[in-house]
């Protein structure tokens with residue numbers, strides 16, 4: 458058994474809603490003790506600046522470039538992560554000296570797997586000097602250097618958790634419904650197959666923000682009052698993404714929201730919730746075996762319309778859908794926990810990604826260590 462380390466994971470996902478902070482004690486292999494979690498939301502003004510940074514990032518050709526405002530935003534984002542760590546430690550009554558490492562995801566502003574280009578804003582050395590804790594950052598890049606899609610990286614953590622699922626036998630399929638959705642299938646023999654499965658909440662968020670002035674459809678309430686517009690759903694579900702021979706990881710802008718002319722507010726939200734659910738089932742069609750159990754993590758599990766559609770579609774294949782909590786996990790903390798776990802794996806030189814998860818040529822480690 459390897460050394461047990463105490464790690465904090467920091468995730469700012471594609472929804473750009475805030476920083477998730479989680480603590481894990483782990484050897485980076487099968488031993489995982491999950492600790493506390495804190496979500497630190499971004500204020501609307503910073504969220505708007507982050508969204509604008511996606512535009513600025515479109516001109517990036519090399520991953521270190523920071524055109525226009527990006528350098529300023531990266532610094533501010535990093536300082537916000539440092540404050541989030543301090544707040545987390547204070548609330549938990551922990552001293553920074555008790556933390557061995559922080560896994561820092563940063564904010565993805567550009568992801569072009571076809572060009573082997575992925576850019577996460579986040580200054581690891583600055584975070585190390587601000588927190589006084591060793592930081593592992595930039596965990597996607599090495600995967601791409603070795604021919605991988607650079608995402609998803611959470612599957613190694615799902616695999617570690619799969620041994621601890623309440624009342625469940627393998628195979629099992631973890632689904633993360635964040636801005637984008639991704640799934641991880643763990644076979645009865647422990648084999649892992651994972652990939653991005655399609656648009657998650659990001660289309661719904663953009664739709665209700667533009668046409669109702671709210672950041673997300675709480676509980677899926679707006680969607681629950683609408684009806685599916687089949688032609689609009691088909692526009693998304695007939696994308697070549699779902700039928701391509703090779704699984705490809707997604708950029709937030711690979712699927713764009715509809716225009717106001719396409720649907721009424723509630724019908725648009727309803728259709729996009731259905732698209733989120735149907736995307737998962739369509740993409741699961743590429744798995745080696747049809748799953749019998751989906752464990753759903755990420756903010757999308759709180760959208761009851763998505764969950765109802767997902768349960769209905771899965772039932773047609775005799776599969777059950779449960780939220781992460783029913784399986785004994787915290788569906789909000791999963792990605793931040795994963796970044797803590799991956800940071801420890803990085804310190805140990807263990808692989809973060811595998812041919813079955815990102816399509817990388819061989820299992821590879823990754824991440825850069827910044828010491829305070």
Ligand SMILES: Nc1ncnc2c1ncn2[C@@H]1O[C@H](COP(=O)(O)OP(=O)(O)OP(=O)(O)O)[C@@H](O)[C@H]1O
Pocket residue numbers: 469470471472473474633634635636637638657658659661662673674675676677754755756757759760761792
């Ligand atoms: N109570 C709720 N009801 C409905 N939807 C919700 C609720 N809470 C969160 N969400 C949705 O979940 C999103 C955030 O999910 P999450 O934090 O899992 O995404 P992320 O980590 O940013 O994305 P990704 O996993 O793609 O990186 C919000 O933008 C919102 O759309």
Ligand SMILES: CC(=O)N[C@H]1[C@@H]2OC[C@@H](O2)[C@@H](O)[C@@H]1O[C@H](C)C(=O)O
Pocket residue numbers: 470471565568575607608609610611612635636637638639653706707792
């Ligand atoms: C490039 C990038 O940041 N991708 C994210 C995004 O959000 C969900 C999905 O697309 C997933 O592939 C990935 O994040 C998770 C945390 C992952 O790497 O497992």
